Amino acid sequence: MSREDVVALQQPQAQSSAAGGMVSYADYNFPDERGHFGRFGGRFVAETLTHALDDLDRVYRALKADPEFQRRIDRDLAEFVGRPSPLYLAERLTRELGGAKIYLKREDLNHTGAHKVNNTIGQALLAQHMGKRRIIAETGAGQHGVASATVAARLGMECVVYMGAEDVERQSLNVYRMKLLGARVVAVESGSRTLKDAMNEAMRDWVTNVDDTHYIIGTVAGPHPYPALVRDFQAVIGRETREQCLAAEGRLPDVLVACVGGGSNALGLFHPFIRDPGVRMIGVEAGGDGIATGRHAAPLCAGVPGVLHGNRTYLMEDEDGQIIATHSISAGLDYPGVGPEHAFLKDLGRAEYVAVTDDEALRAFHHLTRTEGIMPALETSHALAWVMTHAPQMDPRQIIVVNLSGRGDKDIMTVARHDGIEL
Amino acid sequence: MSRLALRFGERIAADSSALVTYLVAGDPAPAVTVPAMHALAGAGVDVIELGIPFSDPEAEGADIQAGCERALLHKVRLRDVLDMVVTFRERDTRTAVVLMGYLNSVEAMGYQRFADAAAEAGVDGVILVNLPPEEADDLRQALHGRGVDLIFLLAPTTTDERARHVLSQASGFVYYVSLKGPTGSANLDVDGVRSRLDELRAMTSLPLAVGFGIRDGGTAQAVAGFADGVVVGSALVRRMGELAAQPDAIPAAAAAFASELRAAMDAA
Structure with a gap:
């Protein structure tokens, strides 16, 4: 990596205006010894x-x-958690969506049901x-x-x-x-x-x-x-995914997808792939009722940098710096901030962050349950909602890995209430 | 000489301690704040810490959290807090005023804009609970450029090595947090605080104020025996909150409490 590239990595603002995809990530090594990811952390x-x-x-x-x-x-x-978790080829989901090949990293099968x-x-x-x-x-x-x-x-x-x-x-x-x-x-x-x-x-x-x-x-x-x-402890997800994908397909995936609240399951999957520029990373935030309504929990998509809970990162705040109330159907994504490394990866352009709404996530919840017999957590359903709209537009030779970060048993009452069913 | 240096200097010269009181700006209503500040000053308060209301006051106990929530019901912004200082300064140029809050309020305004506005309003110092010196270079420069002190805190868990580093960056006064816990905690260990202050004195010539756990005349008196300043926050905010339904009674009640503290300290 050239000196200019090192400077660019340390100054995400400067880099993001440069030509995308030109930076080498071969020496990506953050945070610094005081915990900074560029201007974040x-x-x-x-x-x-x-x-x-x-x-x-x-x-x-x-x-x-x-x-x-x-x-x-x-x-x-x-022995206690049951790792490695399987990398499962979702054949019926892949066939129904008619595009990229979809693998699910089964963190829902861990002891206690999530990553x-x-x-x-x-x-x-x-x-x-x-x-x-x-x-x-x-x-x-x-x-x-x-x-x-x-x-x-x-x-x-x-x-x-x-x-x-x-x-x-x-x-x-x-x-x-x-x-x-x-x-x-x-x-x-x-x-x-x-x-x-x-x-x-x-x-x-x-x-x-x-x-x-x-x-x-x-x-x-x-x-x-x-x-x-926390990233290092969660990175076992990405390390396993890498080995499993190489074993099954002989190559790395094209796209990694994970939901982002604070962002631990996403970073656990992404981090071991940051130095592989050919692997796209998509973090899916909680769009709640829609970004335009203001009722959401998507600081990377619609927030500004600030300081909360010990770190500088993107936050949902008003013009006076007061943290504003968030909304998501998923309690695990209902947070106004996000991990600082995600903020950094966003500014670098290394990862992309999008939002899906409560309704889209609920549709994905039902869809995966019916097509694969796997009931995902509502958090996870946000990542699946992105897959449902984007996999059909991709080439069948391409590979998507979704972090199936948790199982949905805990959300059954919420889903029933939303569907107007009394249990 | 700065107002903070003057107010602490006078008390120290008289073998006494400065009385520092904290209230949340706009609590329980914006119209109460400036009259309450004047009442406190009139009752012998040397330094007023004016809290900037914040939605997520992670270092505060229940009393000051409630004070922030009462102020935020009135949508009190940092700009409004600075305006209150402007109004206070129309009648009082003697009492030192220190803004106290969380970094995000200042980040949202911008460091230089905040430093300019604070200096112009007549603010003497700033305490940001979640801004340690390692992260403070830019803000400290902006504030010092306008003659405003950035005041740092030391805690019971601060090592000697770190205390020396923090003190090398400090100005105005040093705020010694007397116990482990959020604001408003009980169980002040007076002897432990006294011996730690003796050690810190060997490391700095700045005034040493002690806060957390001082809630009445008795505790104020005990701490006044060895500290350059005695900080009372939660106990005052709680009293103001109890009178939220009778805001007109608040300035007199605040003054009565400050007088009680001052009298106890003078008897130390």
């Missing part, structure tokens, strides 16, 4: 937390290079290594809360999960699952009563109990080192 927290974040960064760097720790994670992923557990396994082992006896987590749809409660139960750690009061109502099944696993679920009544407020409350808990508590952030956002750390 960083560490914007109350002083009390700085020491804990420094500790976490130091311990994580040491363990990342420790083969024994890596073996422990690999064993847990194989979230890849991260909680890793972070719980980190917490144990640091001598913390208590873990806290925030959750939107409840999948990360369930995955946190699960690893806490297994390691015998105390677990408190913060969840917006509105999400507690719409995801009651997952709330009960967490309780069965021994976690305490705290319904957060402040602000908009959703995921962002749960994250605020988790930060307040952490600042109070920082000596004995580890905060398991569930997505690739938050203060450094979380965006890199």
